[in-house]
Amino acid sequence: MASLALPPAQRLATSAVVLIATVLFARSLGSIPEGGRELALSALLGLAFGVFLQRSRFCFFCVSRDFMENRDARGLLGIVAALALGILGYHVLFDAFLPIPAPGRMPPEAHVGPLSWVLAAGAFVFGIGMSLSGSCISAHLYRLGEGAIASLFALLGALLGFVLGFASWNTLYLAGIQEAPVVWLPHHLGYAGSVLVQLLALGGIALLLWRHHRATEIPDAADAAGAQSFWERRWPTYVGGLLIAFVAVLSYLRVGPLGVTAELGSIARTGANAMAWLPSRLEGLDTFSGCATVIKETLWSNNGVFILSLVLGSLAAALLAGDFKPRRPSLPEVGRALAGGVLMGWGAMVALGCTIGTLLSGIMAGAASGWVFAVFVGLGLWLGWKARQRLGWM
């Protein structure tokens, strides 16, 4: 039984300072006329999201690696739990927003993207980038709160990747995306059918994972020390997954679907646009729902304050748990983070989102694009992991 003793006063105090500062930041956003309420709420949801990601180690690459290396399926099952609860919540909201899923009608802003080979390619490349850099974009964001300096380079790489994505967008759009169908399951199955089919699919996946799960408790670094206090022990992934599904549904109700790349993309687009690196018109891009990127006109955007608060939330959680350990990365690590980041940035741009925006928010919304992303990101991740092993980068 882990000790319930409070963490040292210094950790408690610094963590509290970060938490209070973030809440005050959210409060100050609330006074902005028109949209201030949504900004403030985005900041609070980001704060919660950051805490949940950090505490439950909700990292798509890490949990996949646990399974591939140690046959520990608990992490992946946590993601399945998040998807299942999120699907239920989203469909309850859909039924309120758009009582009849008539053809031609879409729920507002739900991340339902075009189904094309570009989506598959983007997801695949994103998966390789995850393996190369050690995690996906959302996990790099929460790692930033743990003091991981390499993650900074991964995010920098992602910005570059976004610029490459924008530069290649017009060609890809005309070659593959423009005529691609946008498949929303409720259009074909109704809300009940969409829930049923997707929950059955998740059930099948969970069963498969469980069959391959090696039940031996593998003590990983975080859980090893038996003396760890309640405050230091990581939460099981499924706990994080269920809480994240709750945040996802609340966010969709009040602000929009969860995503972590819209702001990165907007910064990249605004910068590259100012440098005149991009075509003056990105065909069709602004007509898709997904992690929408826009030329920045105001300092604060909902997604911008969301990811800023995410990092702060993770920082607060990491400080409290003693997980805040800044470490100088080696040069090869920096190189891998940067290169992986570029691949992820390009992939997230052409796939209109990442593991959060397209996979999580897409599958919850009954988007076929979310499932396609999941399959190909898994393939890319597996291939990247194999390559890493062969090159001895583990």
Next chain:
Amino acid sequence: MKHIKKLLLIGNFILGLGLLPGLAQAAPSDFLVSTDWLEKNIKDTKLRLIEVSVNPGLFERGHIPGAVNFKWHTDLVDPVRRDIVSKDNFESLLRKAGVSEGNTIVLYGDTNNWFAAWGAWVFDIYGVQNVKLLDGGRKKWEAEGRPLTARAAVPAAGNIKVSAANTALRARLGDVVAAAEKKTDVALVDIRSADEYNGKVFAPAGVQELSIRAGHIPGAVNVVWSQAVAADGTFKSVEELKKLYAAAGIDGSKPIITYCRIGERSSHTWFALTKLLGYEVRNYDGSWTEYGNTVGVPINNPAGTVWGAT
């Protein structure tokens, strides 16, 4: 109190004598409802509330209880050719929204009712009766802390029949060119920003669809739509509106055509001039994106901006 009422009555009588030809004119309250009135009458079974907002996700995350959602880009226009919605599609849209003969329809929306006013114009073209705007729109309703709901209603189908399109409310390119060439005696009102009117810019910031010529239709006066609106988003009083437009030479003595970039903000001014002031007004929905791209029509471009020039 009694005395004041009496005085008002006498005043009205005198005013009425002065405006004898306008005796049949409707009062503004026939076309506007206040947020207060709406909240009190929201349960009225004869009331049909319709939101026409331009920003996606607004209606779904919170609308005035009982409202149905019309989408400007798909419901109120023809999605293939550039035109307003066809009569059949409009009738079925209204029936699906539960509109029947004898209903009172209240329209409201975001961005100062721009698109709701476009809606009112389309309703008028198809001869739908008892159509009013919520004065101040969503903005005022929200600012006053009145309730919103995220649950969309599914009304039972209505039985309304709409008339054939009344072309007298709609100006076409030919009408506007004739006015520009002084072949007809028509007053043109350009309600865009002064920079668009003067040809300094082709379109407002952030707008992609533009004309390849800048400026305005010769003879048009510039009265920016927002001048018709008070700080809380409601229309200014009839007296203020009269003064505002008279200062620009628009006094209702001759027929008026309003236009903007795509015809939706100008519906707002169309509403003020035709419904609140009772003038004879047509809205030119082709607006500057049609006129400024048309070959061989006269243009006044004070700023002299040249498209594509480096």
